[in-house]
Amino acid sequence: MELRKNLAISDTGFVFDAATGESFSLNPIGLEILNYLKNGLKDEEIRQKVLDKYDVDESTFDLVYFDFIRTLQHFDLFEKS
Amino acid sequence: MKLPFERPLIKKIEAGIPSKFGMKPTLKPIDNIDGVPVSDLIEKYGSPLYVLSEQTIRETYREAKQAFETRYPKVQFAWSYKTNYLNAVCKIFHQEGSWAEVVSGMEYDKALQNGVKGSQIIFNGPSKSREDLVKAIDNDSLIHIDHFDELFLVLELAQTSAKKPKVAIRVNMDTGIYPKWDRFGFNYENGEAWEALNRIMLSGKLELVGLHTHIGTYIMTPDAYRVAATKLADLAYNVERKFKHNVRYIDMGGGFASKNTLKGAYHTGIDTSPTFEEYAEAISGALISSNLNPDQLPVLILETGRALIDDAGYILGTVIANKRLSDGRRSLIVDVGVNLLFTSFWYEHEIYPAKGETQFTEDTTIYGPLCMNIDVIRAAIDFPVLKQGDQFVIKRVGAYNTTQWMQFIHNRPAIVLIDENGESHIVREHETLDTLLENERLPEHLK
Numbered sequence: 001m002e003l004r005k006n007l008a009i010s011d012t013g014f015v016f017d018a019a020t021g022e023s024f025s026l027n028p029i030g031l032e033i034l035n036y037l038k039n040g041l042k043d044e045e046i047r048q049k050v051l052d053k054y055d056v057d058e059s060t061f062d063l064v065y066f067d068f069i070r071t072l073q074h075f076d077l078f079e080k081s
Numbered sequence: 082m083k084l085p086f087e088r089p090l091i092k093k094i095e096a097g098i099p100s101k102f103g104m105k106p107t108l109k110p111i112d113n114i115d116g117v118p119v120s121d122l123i124e125k126y127g128s129p130l131y132v133l134s135e136q137t138i139r140e141t142y143r144e145a146k147q148a149f150e151t152r153y154p155k156v157q158f159a160w161s162y163k164t165n166y167l168n169a170v171c172k173i174f175h176q177e178g179s180w181a182e183v184v185s186g187m188e189y190d191k192a193l194q195n196g197v198k199g200s201q202i203i204f205n206g207p208s209k210s211r212e213d214l215v216k217a218i219d220n221d222s223l224i225h226i227d228h229f230d231e232l233f234l235v236l237e238l239a240q241t242s243a244k245k246p247k248v249a250i251r252v253n254m255d256t257g258i259y260p261k262w263d264r265f266g267f268n269y270e271n272g273e274a275w276e277a278l279n280r281i282m283l284s285g286k287l288e289l290v291g292l293h294t295h296i297g298t299y300i301m302t303p304d305a306y307r308v309a310a311t312k313l314a315d316l317a318y319n320v321e322r323k324f325k326h327n328v329r330y331i332d333m334g335g336g337f338a339s340k341n342t343l344k345g346a347y348h349t350g351i352d353t354s355p356t357f358e359e360y361a362e363a364i365s366g367a368l369i370s371s372n373l374n375p376d377q378l379p380v381l382i383l384e385t386g387r388a389l390i391d392d393a394g395y396i397l398g399t400v401i402a403n404k405r406l407s408d409g410r411r412s413l414i415v416d417v418g419v420n421l422l423f424t425s426f427w428y429e430h431e432i433y434p435a436k437g438e439t440q441f442t443e444d445t446t447i448y449g450p451l452c453m454n455i456d457v458i459r460a461a462i463d464f465p466v467l468k469q470g471d472q473f474v475i476k477r478v479g480a481y482n483t484t485q486w487m488q489f490i491h492n493r494p495a496i497v498l499i500d501e502n503g504e505s506h507i508v509r510e511h512e513t514l515d516t517l518l519e520n521e522r523l524p525e526h527l528k
């Protein structure tokens with residue numbers, strides 16, 4: 001899954017969708033993951049990075065990551081495959 | 082050392098809503114009730130759990146009492162049992178000086194068991210049985226007559242009773258508010274109330290002690306009470322003139338709004354509900370400026386319910402699951418449902434996480450644990466994203482919830498009172514399967 005090209009991501013946690021004019025706000029970790037996705041990292045790589053850096057167990061991460069991705073899908077932020 | 086983890090979140094910025102982090106007020110968690118940590122309470126007594134604050138009950142009562150006593154010479158509160166008839170709660174109000182206001186034989190017996198003198202029990206309601214009335218007459222209780230059939234029954238009982246029944250009538254009236262409650266009592270405008278008073282006085286068999294009205298509940302306009310008090314004073318004055326008889330009291334019923342927010346209201350109850358002072362000003366102003374003889378002013382009785390107890394009650398609960406609905410909305414499933422929070426049908430209850438200050442919230446629907454569609458605690462609340470096992474606190478649930486709760490699908494949880502020293506006491510045990518089975522009987526052929 002690839003993040004849409006026309007998303008402008010600010011480093012303070014805002015995303016502007018030039019295609020729809022909608023904007024979004026993220027918490028710091030949401031921003032970090034969104035940037036990984038933008039840079040083309042695979043789910044498994046993102047997972048490893050977060051697990052290394054943060055105090056979280058695998059199953060908790062999987063659960064919230066899955067939910068986060070579903071939210072991005074819901075907001076239509078991925079390229080249509 | 083690893084960094085603390087927070088779940089990743091993204092939220093759409095809606096037009097008109099402050100769009101920067103930090104611009105929105107932080108949702109402060111409620112992590113304790115009167116100094117006792119929420120997590121300790123849940124660990125000790127389980128989740129969900131009702132918690133009552135004795136300190137808040139007493140403070141609220143004293144505040145209300147002072148508002149009235151500084152404006153009117155004779156004031157008497159009578160605790161509305163139906164609002165919360167846990168013995169512990171009733172006893173606190175009785176200790177503070179409240180009489181009892183009951184509307185059924187069951188509540189009447191409860192008040193007697195709580196040590197209330199018969200003469201300090203107000204018996205309201207449309208459904209008193211003959212046995213209830215006999216008992217009330219015998220105990221010198223204050224019988225508030227609701228309709229003519231009841232008046233005739235009391236007259237009949239008076240024939241054979243050794244005691245003269247002490248009665249008042251309940252009056253319904255137009256106070257300028259909607260809905261107009263005309264289901265209970267005798268109507269003022271069409272002369273029915275005056276007719277009932279005449280029948281009582283002319284019978285010679287009953288002692289007319291008071292006049293009562295209960296104009297509705299959650300009344301946002303103190304002026305409605307001014308109108309109501311004026312009309313009752315008017316009736317009292319007419320009785321005084323025609324029969325040379327002074328009623329002992331005027332009972333203004335309940336109905337003061339609590340600080341909860343009604344569903345669909347634009348402003349919160351904290352901002353809009355009148356204060357006790359405002360109600361007191363309206364009522365005492367009307368009585369004092371009425372035609373009533375200032376040397377013989379009646380006692381002002383108040384049967385305030387929800388406004389005295391809502392703030393003292395909390396429900397503590399736990400998140401069961403986090404779920405995204407098909408339209409993308411977030412939903413939380415929690416262990417507190419409408420079975421325990423009847424008032425969620427009327428109020429947008431305030432809900433707070435038990436820990437973790439956060440500015441990041443999402444539009445969330447909060448569901449209870451029942452298998453039914455109407456089990457919604459909040460249809461839409463801007464709420465932090467809690468995870469399974471996280472605890473939360475629902476505020477202002479002291480009124481009507483532990484009397485109107487349902488034993489449905491789940492056992493009802495324990496109720497705990499935190500006393501003024503911060504000690505917690507179970508005031509009602511958690512129900513068990515045995516509670517449920519206690520009154521069940523199995524016919525022989527099904528055993």
Ligand SMILES: Cc1ncc(COP(=O)(O)O)c(C=O)c1O
Pocket residue numbers: 161164182205206295297298299334335336337384385386387388480
């Ligand atoms: C006769 C009477 N008195 C007092 C009350 C208490 O009302 P509230 O809780 O609105 O103050 C009620 C509530 O229904 C009532 O019917």
